[in-house]
Amino acid sequence: xxxxxxxxxxxxxxxxxxxxxxxxxxxxxxxxxxxxxxxxxxxxxxxxxxxxxxxxxxxxxxxxxxxxxxxxxxxxxxxxxxxxxxxxxxxxxxxxxxxxxxxxxxxxxxxxxxxxxxxxxxxxxxxxxxxxxxxxxxxxxxxxxxxxxxxxxxxxxxxxxxxxxxxxxxxxxxxxxxxxxxxxxxxxxxxxxxxxxxxxxxxxxxxxxxxxxxxxxxxxxxxxxxxxxxxxxxxxxxxxxxxxxxxxxxxxxxxxxxxxxxxxxxxxxxxxxxxxxxxxxxxxxxxxxxxxxxxxxxxxxxxxxxxxxxxxxxxxxxxxxxxxxxxxxxxxxxxxxxxxxxxxxxxxxxxxxxxxxxxxxxxxxxxxxxxxxxxxxxxxxxxxxxxxxxxxxxxxxxxxxxxxxxxxxxxxxxxxxxxxxx
Numbered sequence: 507x508x509x510x511x512x513x514x515x516x517x518x519x520x521x522x523x524x525x526x527x528x529x530x531x532x533x534x535x536x537x538x539x540x541x542x543x544x545x546x547x548x549x550x551x552x553x554x555x556x557x558x559x560x561x562x563x564x565x566x567x568x569x570x571x572x573x574x575x576x577x578x579x580x581x582x583x584x585x586x587x588x589x590x591x592x593x594x595x596x597x598x599x600x601x602x603x604x605x606x607x608x609x610x611x612x613x614x615x616x617x618x619x620x621x622x623x624x625x626x627x628x629x630x631x632x633x634x635x636x637x638x639x640x641x642x643x644x645x646x647x648x649x650x651x652x653x654x655x656x657x658x659x660x661x662x663x664x665x666x667x668x669x670x671x672x673x674x675x676x677x678x679x680x681x682x683x684x685x686x687x688x689x690x691x692x693x694x695x696x697x698x699x700x701x702x703x704x705x706x707x708x709x710x711x712x713x714x715x716x717x718x719x720x721x722x723x724x725x726x727x728x729x730x731x732x733x734x735x736x737x738x739x740x741x742x743x744x745x746x747x748x749x750x751x752x753x754x755x756x757x758x759x760x761x762x763x764x765x766x767x768x769x770x771x772x773x774x775x776x777x778x779x780x781x782x783x784x785x786x787x788x789x790x791x792x793x794x795x796x797x798x799x800x801x802x803x804x805x806x807x808x809x810x811x812x813x814x815x816x817x818x819x820x821x822x823x824x825x826x827x828x829x830x831x832x833x834x835x836x837x838x839x840x841x842x843x844x845x846x847x848x849x850x851x852x853x854x855x856x857x858x859x860x861x862x863x864x865x866x867x868x869x870x871x872x873x874x875x876x877x878x879x880x881x882x883x884x885x886x887x888x889x890x891x892x893x894x895x896x897x898x899x900x901x902x903x904x905x906x907x908x909x910x911x912x913x914x915x916x917x918x919x920x921x922x923x924x925x926x927x928x
Contacts, residue, residue, distance in 0.1 A: 509677050512640050513616055520615045527613065533591055534610030540621035542609065546585075547625050549607050554585035555926070556628035558611060561593040562810070563713075563836070564634040565600065567657050570715035570911035571632075572604045578915060582926060585626065587611040592810055599811070614639035623649060629925050630918065632656050634712075636664070643681040652922055655685045656914055657712040660695040661833055662854045668699040676700025683921060686914045688712070689858030707917060710910035711859060717842040718908065726818045732798050732805070737766030738821040738886045741845075743813050744774040744835040745826035749850075750785050752829055752875045757804070759879035764886055770816055772807035774826055774835070779808035818843040822885040824878060825849035825869075834860065841868055842904060844897025846885045848872050859907070866903050868896070 531538055559565040584605040588594050597608050612622035619642040632654045646653045668675045679701040687693035688711040742753040757769045773782050783806045786792040792804040823840040833855030840847040848870045853860040863869040872878040
């Protein structure tokens with residue numbers, strides 16, 4: 507498909523799909539169609555700096571960028587957009603004092619994006635990670651509004667698909683004035699699918715900077731009533747179907763050696779919590795976080811926004827989305843607390859970080875319940891001095907891979923002094 511074909515397809519499909527879209531995305535429907543509240547239109551008159559972060563993880567990555575902007579005395583209006591309601595909730599929780607407004611992202615239909623840009627009139631547009639909507643990007647280029655991709659990553663699956671349609675991707679990547687890749691692998695893939703080498707910069711992973719912010723603001727004491735007890739705590743975070751069985755089998759083996767151990771099981775999608783609880787059923791001893799009872803041995807998390815703090819109260823962890831081909835999840839979250847973490851072989855979305863963390867001896871790869879049980883038992887049995895040294899090594903590692911947000915803002919600000927400070 508070429509750019510013209512994409513524009514035609516989205517224009518023709520929109521009227522047909524509108525009833526389904528209107529039902530599925532009924533929250534914020536007007537904003538998704540490019541119609542905004544009067545205060546948003548007034549903000550558009552001040553030409554905001556627009557940051558798009560599709561959901562929770564991207565909002566967390568945006569936080570250190572926004573802090574870097576404000577720290578460097580940027581006082582212009584900042585507009586944040588998300589697609590998901592959970593992203594909006596996270597934005598309200600983490601960014602409300604720092605950004606001027608939130609909107610739901612407009613649908614990528616030529617007429618809708620033109621209407622949105624007429625009203626929003628951004629000075630600069632940035633998108634967190636690789637959330638590419640061609641019609642909006644093409645319209646930004648037409649209006650000579652600078653666009654940047656921040657913390658850019660390209661999964662193996664996306665890379666293979668993009669190679670089959672390289673001309674299309676080259677045209678879309680050409681709309682960006684700058685692309686900030688998070689790793690050497692991402693940089694190489696972005697270049698191979700057609701980006702201009704002069705516009706691609708490797709700066710590191712913004713999620714590292716986000717972790718420092720989140721750790722600074724964390725209040726782990728709120729979990730004290732739930733986690734009080736003498737036994738060690740294992741956390742399996744962001745698990746997918748097909749992984750919980752492995753985790754539970756590994757935990758059963760751990761309990762044979764360390765009977766006081768407890769397991770916190772956090773499915774990637776909290777709406778699966780009831781089904782996961784059935785898998786974990788131990789009469790009177792497995793429960794949901796929202797209905798926890800003293801004496802639990804398995805706790806199933808049915809809330810969002812608590813996993814990071816749970817890692818901070820754990821003794822060892824497992825990273826979900828890695829025993830099944832889902833690309834893994836953010837392995838830096840437990841490491842930020844000095845907690846050893848283990849993952850399966852499928853860490854494609856975090857390939858460079860997983861490799862580095864493994865080289866530093868901070869994480870390990872497991873391929874089944876036996877290996878996970880062994881890894882957990884070894885971690886829990888380590889002497890206190892070894893665990894303290896491990897935590898120090900984690901801190902040095904995170905310092906070595908951080909700083910991406912400051913570098914990103916420095917480049918964007920240098921490129922756009924004439925429009926950012928007018």
